[in-house]
Amino acid sequence: MPQRAATIVGGGIGGLAAAIALHRRGWRVEVLERAQEFTEIGAGISLWPNALHALESLGLSDTIRALGAVEAAGGVRDGRGRWLSRTDNAELARRFGHPLLVLHRADLLRALTEALPADSLRPGSEVSAVHDDGHRVVVEHRGGESRADLVVGADGLRSAVRRALWPDAAGPRYAGYTAWRMVTEPLAEPPAEGAATWGRGERFGYTALPGGRMYCFATASLPAGTAFDSAEYTELLRRFGSWPDPVPALLAAVPADAVLRHDLYDLPPLPTFVRGRVTLLGDAAHAMTPNLGQGACQALEDAVTLAHCLDSTPDVTAALRSYDLLRRPRTQAVTRRSARLGAVGQLAWPPAVWLRDTAARLTPTRATLRSMTPVLGWTAPGAGPTVTRSGTR
Numbered sequence: 001m002p003q004r005a006a007t008i009v010g011g012g013i014g015g016l017a018a019a020i021a022l023h024r025r026g027w028r029v030e031v032l033e034r035a036q037e038f039t040e041i042g043a044g045i046s047l048w049p050n051a052l053h054a055l056e057s058l059g060l061s062d063t064i065r066a067l068g069a070v071e072a073a074g075g076v077r078d079g080r081g082r083w084l085s086r087t088d089n090a091e092l093a094r095r096f097g098h099p100l101l102v103l104h105r106a107d108l109l110r111a112l113t114e115a116l117p118a119d120s121l122r123p124g125s126e127v128s129a130v131h132d133d134g135h136r137v138v139v140e141h142r143g144g145e146s147r148a149d150l151v152v153g154a155d156g157l158r159s160a161v162r163r164a165l166w167p168d169a170a171g172p173r174y175a176g177y178t179a180w181r182m183v184t185e186p187l188a189e190p191p192a193e194g195a196a197t198w199g200r201g202e203r204f205g206y207t208a209l210p211g212g213r214m215y216c217f218a219t220a221s222l223p224a225g226t227a228f229d230s231a232e233y234t235e236l237l238r239r240f241g242s243w244p245d246p247v248p249a250l251l252a253a254v255p256a257d258a259v260l261r262h263d264l265y266d267l268p269p270l271p272t273f274v275r276g277r278v279t280l281l282g283d284a285a286h287a288m289t290p291n292l293g294q295g296a297c298q299a300l301e302d303a304v305t306l307a308h309c310l311d312s313t314p315d316v317t318a319a320l321r322s323y324d325l326l327r328r329p330r331t332q333a334v335t336r337r338s339a340r341l342g343a344v345g346q347l348a349w350p351p352a353v354w355l356r357d358t359a360a361r362l363t364p365t366r367a368t369l370r371s372m373t374p375v376l377g378w379t380a381p382g383a384g385p386t387v388t389r390s391g392t393r
Contacts, residue, residue, distance in 0.1 A: 003026065003027070003028050004026075004027050004028070004149045004150070004316075005027065005028045005029075005030075005136075005147070005148045005149050005150070006018075006019070006022050006027050006028070006029045006030075006148055006149065006150040006151070006152060007029075007030055007032060007137070007139050007146045007148040007150070007151045007152070008029060008030070008031045008032065008151075008152045008154055009032050009127050009130075009139065009151065009152065009153050009154060009155045009159075009160065009161050010031075010032070010033065010034075010153065010154035010155030010156060010159075010282075010284065011031050011032070011033030011035070011038045011113075011121065011123070012040075012109070012154060012155075012156060012282065012283075012299075013105075013108060013109065013112065013282070013296045013299055013300065014154045014281050014282030014283070014296070014299030014300065014302055014303055015031055015033075015152065015154030015155070015281070015282070016031065016038075016109070016112035016113060016115075016116065017054070017058060017112060017299065017300050017303035017304070018152050018154060018281055018302070018303040018306055018307070019031050019116055019120065020058050020060070020112065020115050020116060020303075021057075021058060021303050021304055021306065021307035022150075022306075022307055022310070023116060023117070023120070024058070024059070025307055025310070025311060027150075027310075029116070029120050030120050030121075030122055030146060030148075031116070031120060031121050031122060032122050032125035032127060032139065032141055032143075032146070033121070033122065033123045033124070033125060034124075034125070034126040034127070034155070035123060035124070036123050036124045037123050038109065038113045038121055038123055039106065039109065040105040040106045040108075040109040041260070042104075042105035042106065042181065042260070043104070043105065043181040043182055043183050043215050043216075043217070043260060044102055044103065044104060044105065044181070044183060044207065044209055044215025044217075045102070045103060045104070045105045045108060045296055046100060046101070046102050046207065046293035046297075047064065047068065047100070047101045047102070047103070047108075047296070047297060048096075048098075048100055048293060048294065048297050048375075048376055049092065049093070049096035049097055049098035049099070049100070049376045050096070050297055050301060050375065050376050050377070050378040050379075051296065051297035051300045051301070052064070052065070052097075052098035052099075052101060053097065053098065053378065053379050053380055053383070054297075054300035054301050054303065054304045054380060055300060056098075056380070057304050057380035057383065058115075058303075058304065060111065060112075060115060061098075063111055064101070064103070064108065064111055065101060067103045067104075067107045067108070067111060067210070068101040068102055068103030068107075068209075068210065069101070069102050069103070069208045069209055069210045070089060070099045070100065070101055070102075071089055071100065071102070071192075071193060071194050071207060071208050072088075072089055072090075072192060072193065073086055073087060073088050073089055073192075073193045073194075074086070074087055074089070074100070074193055074194035074195060074196075074207065075087055075193070075194075075195055075196075076195065076196050076197075076198060076360060077195050077196070077197045077198070077244070078197070078198060078357045079197065079198065079199040079200065079243075079244075079353075080244060081197070081243075081244025081245065083195075084198070084357055084360035084361045085360050085361070085363060085365065085368055086193075086365065087365065087368065087369065088365075091369065092369070092376075095369060095373075095376075096373075096376045096377060097379075102194075102207045102208060102209055102215060103209065103210070104183070104209060104215075108296075122143060124142060124143065125141040125142055125143045126141060126142045126160075127139055127140070127141045127155070127160045127161065127164075128140050128141060128142070128160075129164060130151060130153075130160075130161055130164045130165060130278060131164075132276055132277060132278075133147075135147075136148060136149060137149070137150070137151045137276070137277050137278055139151055149277065149316055150277055150278075150279075150310070150316050150320075151277065151278045151279075152278075152279055152280075152281050152306070153165075153278065153279065153280045153281065153284045153285075154280075154281045154282050154284055154299070155284050156282070156283045156284055156287070157172050157265055157267070157283050157284075157287045158172065159280065159283075159284035161278065161280065161284060162280055162284050162285075165275040165278055166270065166275070166280075169268075169270055170267075170268040172265035172266065172267055172287060173265060173266060173267070173268060174224045174263060174264070174265055175263075175264040175265060175266060175289050175339065175342055176221055176343075176346065177201075177219045177220060177221045177222060177263075177264060177342070177346050178219065178220055178222050178226065178261060178262065178263045178264065179217060179218065179219045179261065179262055179263075179264050179290070180217065180218045180219075180232060180236055180259055180260065180261045181215075181216070181217050181259075181260045181261075181262075182215075182216050182217075182236075182254045182258055182259045182260065183209065183213055183214070183215055183216070183254070183258065184213050184214045184216065184250055184253035184254050185213065185253050185254075185255065186211055186212035186213050187212050187213070187214065187249075187253055188212070190208055190212050190213075190214055191206065191208070191214065191246050191250075194206055194207035194208060196345075197243060197244065197247065198345055198353075198356070198357065199243070200347070200348045200349075200350065200353050201220065201221040201346055201347070201348030202218070202219060202220045202221070202239060202240070202346075203218065203219045203345050203346070204216070204217070204218045204240050204243055204247050205217050205218070206246070206247075206250055214250055214253070216250050216251075216254065217290075218236060218239070218240055219264075219342075219345070219346065220239060221346050221348060224263050225263065231256065231259075232259040232260075232261050233254065233256040233257075233259045236251060236254075236259060237251060264289050264290070264342075265287060265289075266287050266288045266289050266335055266338070266339060267283075267285075267286060267287040267288075267335070269286075269328075269332045269335070270285065270286075270328070272324055272328070273285045273286075273323070273324045273327065273328050274317075274320040274321060274323070274324045276317060276320075277316045277317055277320065279306065279320045279323060279324070281299060281302045281303065281306065282295075282296075282298070282299030282302055283295065283299070285302070285327075285328075285331065286298065286328075286331035286332060286334075286335050287335075288331075288334060288335040288338045288339070289335075289338045289339055289342045290338070291338045291339075291341040291342040291345060292334065292337060292338040292341060292375060294334050294338060294375060298330075298331050298334055301327070301330075301378060301380075302323075302327055302331070304380050304381070305323060305326050305327055305380075305381055306323050306327075308380070308381040308382060309322040309323040309326070309381075326381075330378075333374075334375060337375070344356055
């Protein structure tokens with residue numbers, strides 16, 4: 001059988017993972033990236049056990065784990081700094097086969113690009129059109145034209161592939177709050193545990209990165225597109241500078257020019273991720289809020305599942321239908337769950353905040369871990385089960 005060709009539109013985490021999965025199965029792949037280089041402007045990223053299972057199936061879990069940090073524990077605190085819930089990372093690993101790993105997004109992206117042939121990476125290739133000519137799928141881009149047996153739209157929240165082939169689909173919807181992300185300079189004594197602190201209409205979280213640095217994030221309920229008179233760092237100090245320790249010390253260790261802010265969006269559910277020999281993957285298919293830390297994790301699951309489905313049959317359209325049946329219900333359920341958690345975390349009315357915090361404090365850790373099983377208990381297609389009813393392997 002002649003070598004099959006795949007064009008991946010989008011050089012982010014999901015697109016690169018899909019390219020790796022297909023390349024290792026003998027496909028000729030090219031990755032079209034709009035930007036002039038394959039890089040990530042970002043901060044930290046959490047890879048939960050399900051993502052590490054996906055990376056394991058790509059042969060990259062050891063490489064990625066060497067780049068990250070594993071915290072002993074983490075949890076949720078209230079606005080006065082009191083613990084509402086805590087999770088032991090060792091127990092997480094025991095139940096789901098891997099711990100929670102945190103690393104810098106740029107390090108993850110670099111490891112993924114290095115797993116591909118250099119000539120398969122095509123930066124500066126913004127896509128202008130996608131259509132099927134009856135023989136192959138044609139992708140028109142700044143560098144010319146590509147013809148492939150399969151096209152994967154992994155080009156993010158405002159996907160050009162989705163706009164081209166799903167023109168009537170609803171656009172991204174604003175979650176109601178904005179987010180800041182930042183990485184501290186190395187700390188002499190970084191916090192031993194990570195935490196997300198829930199306030200009133202605001203949250204502040206932190207978790208460890210290698211080298212004594214901390215990845216921090218914050219949210220605030222604001223109208224979309226809100227601009228401040230002051231710099232983002234100044235606004236962060238105004239909102240969070242007097243929060244319970246260690247938040248002030250963490251903010252003091254953040255370079256003032258290294259704060260990123262983005263309004264948060266997700267995608268309304270699509271009726272299908274597939275159009276003929278074209279499929280969507282990652283944020284292009286199911287962009288979600290970051291409340292569960294599952295955006296990249298679900299994209300990695302997508303990539304592994306897509307390759308598995310294409311292994312099962314030489315008929316690309318049939319394989320993509322299987323992929324859609326496997327991925328769409330799961331990712332849309334995770335999107336809904338993340339949105340619900342965000343709504344709870346952003347509560348601002350004092351009685352509702354009190355009820356939320358009380359419920360969190362009274363929920364046993366075992367019940368919290370059990371509730372995470374539908375998300376974290378995923379294993380790659382063809383792999384054995386990771387979780388039993390008791391939480392053991």
